Amino acid sequence: MPAQKTAPSPALSARGRGMPASPIRKLAPSAERALARGMRIFKLNIGQPDVATAAPFIAAYRGFEPDVIGYAPSDGFKSYREAIVRYYGSFDVEIGTDDLVVTTGGSEALMMAFAACCDPGDDVLLFEPCYPNYIGFATWLGVKTSFVTTTREQGYHLPDRATIEARIGPRTRAMVVCNPGNPTGTVHTRDEIEMLADIARSRGIFLISDEVYRELVFGDAEAVPVLSLPGMDQHAIQVDSTSKRYSACGARIGWVTTRNADLRAAMLKMGQARLSAPTVGQLGGEAAIGLPDDYRRSVVAEYKGRRDVLVKRLEAMPGVELAAPDGAFYIMVELPVDDTNEFCAWLLEEHDHGGDTVMLAPGEGFYGTPGLGTNEARIAYVLDSEDLDHAMDVLESGLAHYPGRKETS
């Protein structure tokens, strides 16, 4: 073999280097060590509900009859899209089967929406604390992010219009709102959503509304569907998912809807590139979508009971501050510690409450602005009320014993 000049090893891309670590999953190694020590971990870090998957959904897997698990159409099975159209009609949102693309979870819906709105170097405006994977998808696509901060004191509701508009730059192509919110559980008011719609129209940008927790609202709160607002056909993109509604996270079935035909055509071509969303999961989604309303009511009642337990326990802990959420199954809490990254790791590495400990998601990764969220953590109430109550005992004793605890007045 002739001697040959060898170039250095190739470098990965800047976006590959810049991909954020998931704040929800980054403590997994500490958790593994805790399990190896024989600890029992109450996992409140991840939005994986313990609630049983809706029965018709799972029955579609067990009853799958064809000999071949073949591709589905790139925009999803027609019968499923028809069922989704009827489901939207049940809350007075009129769409057609050609307004949506069935996707591999809400995740892929966001990957399509961001790319259809934004070229590399454009940016999306996020409301922090936000679902951290918005930042991940943007980075994956070479899209920048900018942030409007919401606060616990304001219940994580939106600031005034001027504050939001001040963050819209010349390359801002879309705002992304999660309603009900992850990680906050905040249900935005109709006034807030109408304000965002009006900003989108007046500034000529898109409004992406992530409504995967739509049905999970408590009391009188109402999560206004972006597609119900007039004058938004060209601007509104709605992201949806079966994961939380039917406790079917592993099915990876969602969809993205817009009445903007050009935008939908672009997302369909992305859909054709990746061929299809999972076939059997779509059958599950179609089987579950017609569930009577008592299914939804029973799920909402279960989560509301859990929220009530958590809020009562957390409000009784000295130095703990929170805004009681109206929806989804998350609470952002401020803890009396300097750095929740360290505290959450300490819970797994050092804390031992009779063999038990608890896993939370440190708050920093839910913010884009450096320095924010360092005293916050997200709690997902994905265990039953009894376990949650016990997990709060574990957390309370952790706060009492943590060497880095701050003095509270």
Place this chain on the structure above:
Amino acid sequence: MPAQKTAPSPALSARGRGMPASPIRKLAPSAERALARGMRIFKLNIGQPDVATAAPFIAAYRGFEPDVIGYAPSDGFKSYREAIVRYYGSFDVEIGTDDLVVTTGGSEALMMAFAACCDPGDDVLLFEPCYPNYIGFATWLGVKTSFVTTTREQGYHLPDRATIEARIGPRTRAMVVCNPGNPTGTVHTRDEIEMLADIARSRGIFLISDEVYRELVFGDAEAVPVLSLPGMDQHAIQVDSTSKRYSACGARIGWVTTRNADLRAAMLKMGQARLSAPTVGQLGGEAAIGLPDDYRRSVVAEYKGRRDVLVKRLEAMPGVELAAPDGAFYIMVELPVDDTNEFCAWLLEEHDHGGDTVMLAPGEGFYGTPGLGTNEARIAYVLDSEDLDHAMDVLESGLAHYPGRKETS
């Protein structure tokens, strides 16, 4: 409501506008009209095998016992990754469970690999005719494409090294080879793959090898796994899928493997952003991966029989030219017509062979260089030999009756 200046409707992104239409699926409207007229269509346009899904794969769906279809780990179930490691060991490729990420089909594996290698504006070098969705994924990610042309006369094997190196520019970050090839069925020789590896090393770029048709090789041909080559740990990325091997296209399960730890870490973070690949599909893949070799042999024998039928029939048609393929289940054919876009549409719109017609994928979309492929079409042999033989009758009569037929010597 106060009068308000309204900006124009937002424009979608340039990449959204630039997404290519799928050559495999773009004739679907013509096909729907043919079906509406009562025609029977022999669909040879799409790589959706009629072969039954491997029995253990489908049994994992029917036998799914847990109450919850929950998320899988972002890199895939450990037990599945261990099974993949053993499977690679069976053909002497040594990898570890932390060298791979289980993905939503080979499609997502490519979305991760392209993004980890390339920033927006960088380019990937493709060998045309190529799998058209490489161009789709690149466009989705803001990555450019450049092309090295292979020809039917050379059996779609690679040209010499100088021709390839001449197409590598300052922003070329990766070459993508599909082996065995889609749409050509060409199995590249060891010399060819070693040449690409040597180019990758000497030029400091990545080599992405799409090996989803690995087992589907006929006769003495051997598809050399890129991960079996020495000195390529930093450069080689391998894309794999269960779709074709087990006829499980709709399961959407694949994986991406590299021994480059930084690259794998970046792809895992993308995996964390999108949470997980489908859960039950992974159980299917794990159940099927240990199938004894007689499963593979029976599938290969079936496809080889089909290839033999097709090659014999096509070679007997005046003016039809092809290179008999050694693998996968595709043939690129040159047809004696001016424009296969028009001819393939005509087959669906006008041709009627006793109530039957045939659907092919026009060749142009498999090329990046304008003007190439206009007299070619891709035939996927995804029907049994008897149906294929009849479909060739339909094609032959179509060529005989097509008004735009070219004179052949």
